[in-house]
Amino acid sequence: MSETGRIARRFAALKAEGRAGLVTFITAGDPDHETCRAVLEGLPEAGADLIELGMPFTDPMADGPAIQAAGLRALKAGAKTKRVLELVADFRAKDQDTPVILMGYYNPIYSYGVERFLADAKAAGVDGLIVVDLPPEEDEELCIPALKAGVNFVRLATPTSDDARLPAVLKNTSGFVYYVSVAGITGAASASDAAVAEAVARLKRHTDLPVAVGFGIKSPEQAAAVARVADAAVVGSAIVSRVAANLGEDGVPKPRLVPDVLGFVRQLAAGVRGART
Amino acid sequence: MTIPNTFRAGPDEHGHFGIYGGRFVAETLMPLILEVEKAYNAAKADPDFQAEMTERLKQYVGRPNPLYFAERLTERLGGAKVYFKREELNHTGAHKINNCIGQILLARRMGKTRIIAETGAGQHGVATATVCALFDMPCVIYMGEVDIARQQPNVFRMKLLGAEVVSVTSGARTLKDAMNEALRDWVTNVADTYYLIGTVAGPHPYPTMVRDFQSVIGDEVRWQMQELEGRLPDSLVACVGGGSNAMGLFHPFLDDQGVKIVGVEAAGRGLDKGPDDHAASIAGGRPGVLHGNRTYLLQDEDGQILEGHSISAGLDYPGIGPEHAWLNDIGRVEYASATDQEALDAFQLCARTEGIIPALESAHALAEVVKRAPTLPKDHLMVMCLSGRGDKDIFTVANELGVKL
Numbered sequence: 001m002s003e004t005g006r007i008a009r010r011f012a013a014l015k016a017e018g019r020a021g022l023v024t025f026i027t028a029g030d031p032d033h034e035t036c037r038a039v040l041e042g043l044p045e046a047g048a049d050l051i052e053l054g055m056p057f058t059d060p061m062a063d064g065p066a067i068q069a070a071g072l073r074a075l076k077a078g079a080k081t082k083r084v085l086e087l088v089a090d091f092r093a094k095d096q097d098t099p100v101i102l103m104g105y106y107n108p109i110y111s112y113g114v115e116r117f118l119a120d121a122k123a124a125g126v127d128g129l130i131v132v133d134l135p136p137e138e139d140e141e142l143c144i145p146a147l148k149a150g151v152n153f154v155r156l157a158t159p160t161s162d163d164a165r166l167p168a169v170l171k172n173t174s175g176f177v178y179y180v181s182v183a184g185i186t187g188a189a190s191a192s193d194a195a196v197a198e199a200v201a202r203l204k205r206h207t208d209l210p211v212a213v214g215f216g217i218k219s220p221e222q223a224a225a226v227a228r229v230a231d232a233a234v235v236g237s238a239i240v241s242r243v244a245a246n247l248g249e250d251g252v253p254k255p256r257l258v259p260d261v262l263g264f265v266r267q268l269a270a271g272v273r274g275a276r277t
Numbered sequence: 278m279t280i281p282n283t284f285r286a287g288p289d290e291h292g293h294f295g296i297y298g299g300r301f302v303a304e305t306l307m308p309l310i311l312e313v314e315k316a317y318n319a320a321k322a323d324p325d326f327q328a329e330m331t332e333r334l335k336q337y338v339g340r341p342n343p344l345y346f347a348e349r350l351t352e353r354l355g356g357a358k359v360y361f362k363r364e365e366l367n368h369t370g371a372h373k374i375n376n377c378i379g380q381i382l383l384a385r386r387m388g389k390t391r392i393i394a395e396t397g398a399g400q401h402g403v404a405t406a407t408v409c410a411l412f413d414m415p416c417v418i419y420m421g422e423v424d425i426a427r428q429q430p431n432v433f434r435m436k437l438l439g440a441e442v443v444s445v446t447s448g449a450r451t452l453k454d455a456m457n458e459a460l461r462d463w464v465t466n467v468a469d470t471y472y473l474i475g476t477v478a479g480p481h482p483y484p485t486m487v488r489d490f491q492s493v494i495g496d497e498v499r500w501q502m503q504e505l506e507g508r509l510p511d512s513l514v515a516c517v518g519g520g521s522n523a524m525g526l527f528h529p530f531l532d533d534q535g536v537k538i539v540g541v542e543a544a545g546r547g548l549d550k551g552p553d554d555h556a557a558s559i560a561g562g563r564p565g566v567l568h569g570n571r572t573y574l575l576q577d578e579d580g581q582i583l584e585g586h587s588i589s590a591g592l593d594y595p596g597i598g599p600e601h602a603w604l605n606d607i608g609r610v611e612y613a614s615a616t617d618q619e620a621l622d623a624f625q626l627c628a629r630t631e632g633i634i635p636a637l638e639s640a641h642a643l644a645e646v647v648k649r650a651p652t653l654p655k656d657h658l659m660v661m662c663l664s665g666r667g668d669k670d671i672f673t674v675a676n677e678l679g680v681k682l
Contacts, residue, residue, distance in 0.1 A: 058582045059453060059567060061460040062303045068447055080579045106301060107566045111580025133301040133566065137291065158305040160467055165308055183305050184465040 006099040006127045007152055007175040010050060011210040011231060020227035021049035022272040023212050024265055025103065025236030027070035028053045028087055029079030030243055031253050036074075038258045039243070040091050044098045046262040047269020050212075050232065051091075052130065055084050055104030062132045064187035066237040069244060073251065081112045085124040092125030101128040101154060101175070106142065114142055118149040128152035128175045136168045143172050157203060159183050159191075166206045176210040177203055178234065181226075187237025190216030197229040220271030227275035235268055284531035284609050287600065292481020292570075295606060297599035300480040302569045305464045313471075314482040316387045321489070326382060333378050334493065337411070340375075342366045344501035344660070349630045350646075357650040357657035360510070361633070362498055364522060364664045371636065371665030372494060372522040373404035373475060379490035381408040384471035391466065392416045394473045395459040397424055397452035397518070398591035398638065399431025400665055401475030406440035416440040419458045421451040424590050431669050449584040452594045456568050476519025477598030480569030484598050491525025498660055499529055506658055512537040514649070515662040516641040517612065518556070518592035520601045522664035531609060540601060541645045543587035544614035552577070556585035558597040559605050559612045572599045588617035588673065589637035591665075615644035621677055623647055624667065636665030637673065 014021045024043055029036050043051055056071040056079045063071070088100050102121065109117050109131065121129070129146055136143075136155070143153040152175030160183055161169050170177065179199055181191035191199075196213055203211050213226045214234025226233040242264050246257035287294045300310055320326040334340040342363040351359045364372035384392060392414050396402030402418040409416035418435055422444045425432050435442050448454035456479075463472045477484045477491070495513075502510050513530060515523035517540040530536045545555035555561055558573040565574035567582060575583040575595035587593040604610040615623070623643035627635045635643060639662070646661050653659070667674070675682050 056581075058448060059457050061457045061568070062305075062464060064461075065447070072448075075581060105566075107574070107576070107582070108580035110566055111576065111578075132303050133569075135300060135302060135304050135307045137300045137307065156304045158303075160305050160308045162308070169304060180305065183467050185461045188465065 005152065006097065007050070010097070010099050011176065014049060014231070019276055020230060020272055021232035022047055022223065022269050023050045023052055023214070023232050023234040024048040024239055025052040025054060025234065026239060026243070027067065027074050028055060028084040029074035029077055030070040030240065031073045031247055031251065032077040033079070033083060033087070035253045035257060037087055037090060039261050040087060041094060042258060042262045043265060044095055046265040047273070048098065048265055050099045050101065052101045052103045052234065052236065053084065053088065055081065055102055055108055057105040057108060060105060062185055064185040064237060066187045066241045066244065070240045081108050081117070085120050088126050089124040099127040100125065101130055102126055103130040104132070106131050106133050109142065114145055118146055118151055122149055122151055126151060128154045130154045130156065130178060132156070136171060139172055147172060147174060154178055156180050159199070163202070166203070170207050173209065176212050176231065177207060179203060179211055179213045179230070180215045181213050182215050184215065186215060188216055190218070190222060193225045193229070196226060200230050220267045223268050224271035224275040227272040233272055239264060280607065284604070285528065287603070288481060288485055292485070294600045294603035296564065297571050297602040298481055298484060299571050300569060301566050301571065302480045303464055305467060309467050310480050312387070317383060317482050317486050320383055320386055326386070329382060330379055334375065338368050338374050338378065339366065340493065341497045341501070344498055344505060346505070347631050350627070353630055354647060354650040356655065357512070357653035357659040358655065359646055359650055360658065360660045361663040362494060362526065362660055364494060364662060365633070365635065365639070365666035369400070369404045369407050370668065371400040371404065372491060372525065372662070373401045374407065375493055375525065376475065376487050376490040376521060377404040377408045377473060380473045380486070381412050381414070384473065385412060387471065389469060389471035390414065391470045392473050393419065393459050393462050393470055394475060395419045395452065395455040396475065397455070397593060398589065399424070399428040399435065399669065400591060402440070402442070403431050403434045403438070405473050405475070406435040406438035409440060410438045417462065418442050419445050419455040419462070421445045421449070421455045423450045424452065424455070427673060428590055428669060429672070451584065452590070453582065460568070476521040477524045477600060478519045478568060478570055478572065478596060484570065484600055487521050488524040488528055488600060491521050492528045494522065494525035494662060495527060495529035498526065502658065502660070509533055509536055510658040510660045511535070512539065512657065512659045514539045514541065514642050514645050514659065516541045516592065516638045516664060517597060517601060518543065518594050518638065519596070520598040522662050524598060524600060526660070526662045527610060538610045539645060539649070540610055540612045541641045542612055542614040543589060543592035543641055544616040545586040545588070547616055548614060552583050554586050556587040556593050556595065557614045558595060559602070560614050562595070564602070567596055570599045572596050572602045588620060588677065589641065591636070591638040592641065613645050615641040619644035621674065624674060633663070634667035635663055636667045637670045639664045
């Protein structure tokens with residue numbers, strides 16, 4: 001399948017520049033709608049090449065403490081699926097080029113209604129979906145409808161996706177492949193550089209799609225190490241932790257929150273951009 | 278909806294009961310889920326596995342347990358002849374051990390060396406810790422902080438049995454969060470760890486496997502009733518949280534159209550009070566996806582999962598096994614509900630008329646028996662699953678009755 005759309009264009013541009021991309025994850029509506037919007041709108045200028053926007057869920061089974069807490073903060077502040085899509089639409093009005101991928105769990109989407117969700121997401125300017133609890137065995141639920149609606153469905157490949165299983169994992173994947181470098185939850189341990197390089201090489205034997213690597217990347221140095229071997233490095237928990245670090249005891253954001261978070265993204269971007277020079 | 282020729286053939290190869298069930302898990306777990314399915318199918322067909330299971334249930338669990346005619350209760354209610362299936366007489370005091378024996382044998386067969394489980398009331402945790410002690414495997418039990426506070430005796434039992442009890446402080450700090458935390462452990466330790474799920478929920482093949490291991494309940498009732506009364510029962514009643522004791526009792530009778538089947542959900546402070554005041558997923562929820570399967574869930578309009586409430590920690594879960602969801606939709610099983618108060622009343626009635634202190638979970642089933650039996654003729658044979666004993670609940674009940682222990 002020939003790839004079109006913002007995600008494919010962005011990876012093509014990165015390839016032309018001869019560098020890997022930085023994928024940043026933040027949770028939609030964390031710590032509140034307006035603060036999140038300010039962070040989101042500042043991400044491209046700070047050096048995010050692609051943006052993953054987490055859809056809050058009460059029961060995030062694959063996430064570690066940092067992203068769990070972010071989701072609960074967002075829900076407490078009134079996050080709804082509709083509001084998440086509004087964030088994307090507002091962002092898209094100002095930025096036509098940076099891909100936005102929604103990442104979350106299936107139930108809020110199922111509850112919203114798959115067809116309606118895909119139509120609204122597409123209209124808001126969403127480019128792709130990562131839905132943690134939809135393996136290839138459940139492709140009929142959302143993956144196939146998403147592809148038909150022109151929304152990329154980005155699959156997670158993991159250390160347990162062996163050569164026998166990879167074809168099934170990759171079959172309906174589009175946009176890029178997200179390699180989860182460790183078996184575990186978000187924000188936990190990180191894999192060794194050698195293990196990541198080997199895994200990326202193995203994925204590349206099975207697919208022409210770009211490979212982004214995430215889980216456990218916390219510093220510009222780690223991001224740079226991944227950027228040397230993969231097409232993109234994904235950073236989530238470490239960014240979300242910066243949001244948490246800038247909240248007062250009452251949960252109210254401190255004035256430095258937005259510049260501090262974006263400053264950290266700038267450091268990550270510098271790491272990624274300098275990796276292959 | 279078309280009525281199938283048999284209600285006992287499900288699920289299909291993808292683990293679906295109608296639209297329910299499935300395998301909604303992270304990719305990291307998928308290869309292992311497929312391995313569990315393969316290993317279970319092989320074990321099911323292996324006479325040695327079945328023979329060991331039968332022997333352990335007999336020698337260690339104490340099966341078969343009695344199908345007991347509750348004579349004084351029957352007189353008191355003045356209608357149907359009420360029988361109790363005495364699962365509370367099993368070793369560890371509840372039906373949970375039936376499933377644990379089956380799954381620990383499977384885990385051993387798969388070469389797994391570490392067991393994890395979630396628990397709400399602590400009954401499944403105790404049963405899991407028990408079989409882990411018996412088979413000498415390290416055991417980690419995830420339990421919500423709130424449940425730990427209200428089920429202290431079971432927490433100490435698990436520790437005595439050598440298990441590590443991890444207090445879960447995320448989310449609502451009850452059973453659903455314990456399950457989230459167990460899944461997080463599993464995804465991190467996927468190579469050596471077996472997740473011993475305690476109810477007929479979770480990704481395929483768990484709902485089917487747990488049902489099969491619990492079906493010993495209904496299978497025994499079938500021949501016991503034949504011995505006692507020379508025929509099948511007329512109705513079956515069981516409480517439903519996730520629904521494993523109920524599926525175990527119901528499944529062998531699903532194709533006997535003359536047998537009326539009733540599941541009892543926890544109505545908490547009342548179904549009309551609010552979505553966070555009960556734990557009746559079918560009566561007050563709608564289909565959604567959580568913990569690996571599609572089923573009825575308590576959720577808000579945005580698909581966020583609600584906490585639910587029941588006086589009984591074992592029923593306090595916002596979902597229900599997918600096969601129950603299907604049996605409800607297709608009309609084969611009727612799902613009723615009982616409030617905290619009705620369960621408390623039934624709890625005391627059982628203690629005083631039969632000399633049996635039931636688990637608060639089982640007291641929900643009994644509350645339905647109390648409503649239903651008086652309206653039925655004296656030759657109506659009603660079987661209630663007395664799924665667990667109530668020793669663990671005496672502190673909760675004392676508190677509700679205003680008694681200081």
